[in-house]
Amino acid sequence: MIENDDQLQLTFEQLGRMCKVLAHFRATILPINPRQYALFAEGPIDEIQKLETEINTYLGLNGTTGPSGSDATVEADPLLRERPPPYGQPGKL
Numbered sequence: 001m002i003e004n005d006d007q008l009q010l011t012f013e014q015l016g017r018m019c020k021v022l023a024h025f026r027a028t029i030l031p032i033n034p035r036q037y038a039l040f041a042e043g044p045i046d047e048i049q050k051l052e053t054e055i056n057t058y059l060g061l062n063g064t065t066g067p068s069g070s071d072a073t074v075e076a077d078p079l080l081r082e083r084p085p086p087y088g089q090p091g092k093l
Contacts, residue, residue: 002058
């Protein structure tokens with residue numbers, strides 16, 4: 001579980017490494033043996049999903065989808081840790 005921004009950064013780095021591993025497996029194993037690729041890829045895919053869940057939880061992005069199931073209906077958690085960038089005074093362009 002991510003508890004601070006330093007751990008968030010490390011988690012992003014680990015996510016990048018897992019994506020690189022998966023890309024390497026896809027480039028080297030999949031063309032030769034798709035069944036073996038599926039076995040090798042299972043671990044990195046599970047880890048990627050776990051890391052993404054941890055990141056989303058820390059950032060407060062684990063909203064719920066609406067009845068349509070569309071991602072556009074995801075509501076942000078009111079405890080969202082990220083602050084939006086300042087865009088000037090409200091009502092002014």
